[in-house]
Amino acid sequence: MIRDLALPITLIGASALVGYVGWSGSALTLPVSVAFPILWSLSSSRRTAATVSAAYFLAASRGLPQGVSAFYQSDILPGMVLWLVASLGFVLVHTALWTHKLGWARPIRYVLAMVTMAVPPFGILGWAHPITAAGILFPGWGWIGLILMAAGLAALTTRYRPAAAIAFGGLWLSSAACWTSTNLDRDWQGVDLQFGSSLGRDVSLARYHALDLNISAQRHAGISVIVLPESALGFWTPTTERWWIEQLKGAGVSLVAGAAVVTDTGYDNVLIRVTPAGGEVVYRERMPVPGSMWQPWSQFTGSAGGARAQFFANPTIDMDGRRAAPLICYEQLLVWPILQSMLFDPDVIVAVGNGWWTAGTSIIAIQRASVEAWARLFDKPLVMSFNT
Structure with a gap:
């Protein structure tokens, strides 16, 4: 026995x-x-x-x-x-x-x-x-x-x-x-934040000023695109757009940041591109976190409020003549989103997340390791931005 x-x-x-x-x-x-x-x-x-x-x-x-x-x-x-x-x-x-x-x-x-x-x-x-x-x-x-x-x-x-x-x-x-540090993109820079659970929830003017100060403090010379974490801009509204357009005038950079766009049945978890000329949604998350964000049963219960899953939509985004493969948070743990993006031979991989709730765990470290492994496999520069 x-x-x-x-x-x-x-x-x-x-x-x-x-x-x-x-x-x-x-x-x-x-x-x-x-x-x-x-x-x-x-x-x-x-x-x-x-x-x-x-x-x-x-x-x-x-x-x-x-x-x-x-x-x-x-x-x-x-x-x-x-x-x-x-x-x-x-x-x-x-x-x-x-x-x-x-x-x-x-x-x-x-x-x-x-x-x-x-x-x-x-x-x-x-x-x-x-x-x-x-x-x-x-x-x-x-x-x-x-x-x-x-x-x-x-x-x-x-x-x-x-x-x-x-x-x-x-x-x-x-x-x-032969291990070397990850190949970073010379034109794009990810900015890490430590705003905790307030990121995306606190949409006060003071918070936006704090974000702007973080960008200025961490920005490297020669950078043309700044990347902020998932949910950094909160809910995307015309007022938010106008404020960030004003901040970017004369700055010589574009901003790519996470936000949420309200829909009739819930919201889309997105990446927004902001330039002095205006803001636009450039990416809608293909796979939000099941349960806490993506709630497919809501269409049968009549409830609303969850994030929509785009599955195989928008695998890359085009900015300033360059093609980027975006991955928001949960997508970094999966296989098909990155492989679908690689089919289009992007110039850079952009990974963002809002992991304040992972404190005391290895979740963000696992996300970073996963994205780094895919970037090394396909020999692509990697830009990461996380909030903790």
Whole structure:
């Protein structure tokens, strides 16, 4: 009996450790997550595969309960419930596609699991995807690197896993030895803020003056575009637009900042571009946070107020002759938004977030690591702006 339980317990414990270390918030630890398909494929039953999958996902997303508790200013219980619910997609997919058959069955099914968790509908909860490590193992290889990464992950589920693991290990060591700082864009600059939960909620004149002072204090010479975090401008109104137009006159820069635009059924989480000539919405978030922002059930209950999901709309924005791939907050944890943007070969990746509610967790660090990995894979300059 004890011998029968030894392997499942070992696999479950190892899977939790892989999720915890791989998604610790450092880009260099992302390759640890490639051990998950090994553990999944070694499961001796569908039940074990389900538990191994749950252990990995729950460990990787461990900051969610505390973050939800802070966001809603409640006890930990709602966060625990949402944490478990969020894991269901990952667990169901990997449980349903697990097989005891050997040969080509397992790698083919794992590829199906990878694709399923990368695109909607299951991709909506596709956090902690091991393929994100492609940017660390194959920096600059682009789509070829992504294909090689997928092939390598599939190989880890076969009897050739030792060779694949050794190859991945060698690539990891090589990447770590040659590690350099992220390639920053020379014309765009992200400004980090520490305004806490008041950002986007305090729309007073004093707050806008504080934002303007932050921009002036942090602006580098030669910068043409300043990027501010998600929700930085609050609700976008004609009055807000006029105020920022006045501030930018003679400044020699354009502003890209997060805001909210009210619609008939709720609001859009957007990026606004402001110049001395005027302001305009340049990006509408493709995937707002499910539950707290995106509430698809509201159309059936008759309620309103949630953020709209654009899914595959506006994958890039054009500014001053340059094409940017925008990612707002939650999108940085997913796979399909960045890959859809990369299809259009953007010149720069722009990642913004409002993570005041993540204090004490590694969520923002994981977002940064994920975006950095994608930027390295496709060799794109990266601009980031977060509020804490």
